[in-house]
Amino acid sequence: MVSVGGFATLLVYVFGPSVWWSFLGLPLVAWARLYRRKHTPAQLIAGALGGILITALVLTLSG
Numbered sequence: 001m002v003s004v005g006g007f008a009t010l011l012v013y014v015f016g017p018s019v020w021w022s023f024l025g026l027p028l029v030a031w032a033r034l035y036r037r038k039h040t041p042a043q044l045i046a047g048a049l050g051g052i053l054i055t056a057l058v059l060t061l062s063g
Contacts, residue, residue, distance in 0.1 A: 001044050004029050005051030013059050 008022040026048050033039045039047075 001026065001029060001033070001039075001047030002051035002054075005048045006055040009052050009055040010059070013056075 004025045005023075008025060011019045011022045030044045030048070033044060034041065
C-alpha cells in the first residue's frame with residue numbers, strides 16, 4: 001500500500017490531476033491483501049496514508 005500510494009501521488013505531482021485514476025490501484029491492492037489474509041484493514045489504511053503523505057512531503061520539501 002505504501003508503494004502504490006506513493007507512486008500514485010508521484011504521478012499526480014508530475015502529470016497533474018488528470019491522472020487521479022492512478023489512486024484506483026489502492027482498493028485493488030487492499031482487496032488482494034485482505035483476501036490473502038496478509039494484513040488487517042488498519043494496516044492497509046496506515047500504509048496507504050503513509051505512502052501518500054510521505055511522498056507528498058518529500059516532493060513538497062524538495063521542490
